[in-house]
Amino acid sequence: MLKQSAQLWIWGVRESLHVHRCIVFLVLDNSKALGRSILQCLLLNGGILLGSILAWEGALAPVVGWLMRNLVAPCLGALPARAAEALLHLGYQGLWLLPVYLVTMLVSCGIYNDIARTAYMVKQQQLQQQQLQQQRKGGQATAGHRPVGQSPAGGGGGGGLENVAQEVYRVVLFCVFFAEISTVGRLPYVGQALNVLLLSWLYAYYCYDYKWGLQGVHLTERLAYFERRWAFFAGFGLPMALSTVLLSFYQGAAVLAILFPVYILVSCDSDVNAVHDRIVGKAGTSSLRHLPIFALALWPTQRIVHLVTGGSGAAPAKLAAADSGGAAAARAM
Known part of the structure; x- marks a missing residue:
């Protein structure tokens, strides 16, 4: 498992550097x-x-x-x-x-x-x-390949209110996740390393989220898919994370804003499943354990959304069981 994780991480870094796309x-x-x-x-x-x-x-x-x-x-x-x-x-x-x-x-x-x-x-x-x-x-x-414009089974084909609820929940979730990153970064000894790792995941998710949203993939499936391929995405987001960590705040923000369109284009042309299959095999989606990257951010997000909406949002309940459909969605994305 450790060897496969390292290989996927390296492939993630390599994919992010394929700017010729x-x-x-x-x-x-x-x-x-x-x-x-x-x-x-x-x-x-x-x-x-x-x-x-x-x-x-x-x-x-x-x-x-x-x-x-x-x-x-x-x-x-x-x-x-x-x-x-x-x-x-x-x-x-x-x-x-x-x-x-x-x-x-x-x-x-x-x-x-x-x-x-x-x-x-x-x-x-x-x-x-x-x-x-x-x-x-x-x-x-190719068998098993889904055309880009086709929504996966169980995808985000819900009504307008459900889409709005998903978007509100997504914004709150990643605001909480960013606050978590800022807090973890202040820890002694391991804070800087954890800060780079969490920022790598955050920026990688931002890049691929555009494509998944256009494909109509439900938010629960996006999160579950991301957490099952955590090693690859940790490598993919590393260059973006380093560009912000190694520079001052405004310098890092400016450099990242300039480079971000490049990574959006790279993610649109990147086939994560192909890389994953190359390392773990087509039947190896469960050989690497699911890593609950967003687990700590889910509970406060649910509480915030519950207070704002008065408990009317359906997205928190679905997100609590995001991993249940993650394996099926992973092969479709």
């Missing part, structure tokens, strides 16, 4: 909407957010420091000069950098949705063309 999507997208969305994301997060960070660190901060040391310190003293420099730094962050960060993150969420939707359509058209070519050659589609 982005070029395929750009070439196959006849509408060029994907390229425009990626360019918007690059200009927004790279030009405005990261540009604001580099402008302060590379130009404004040195100028302010020079002024404080050479003009303010001789007149008022070193301590007032340092205090004024710190206040200017805080003012820049609070009055400019924080609003820019919030606005760019909000706008980027819409761009990410557009990128995922366009990539999903391009991938679906590619699979349809491959199936047509196989039919013309007299072949048959």
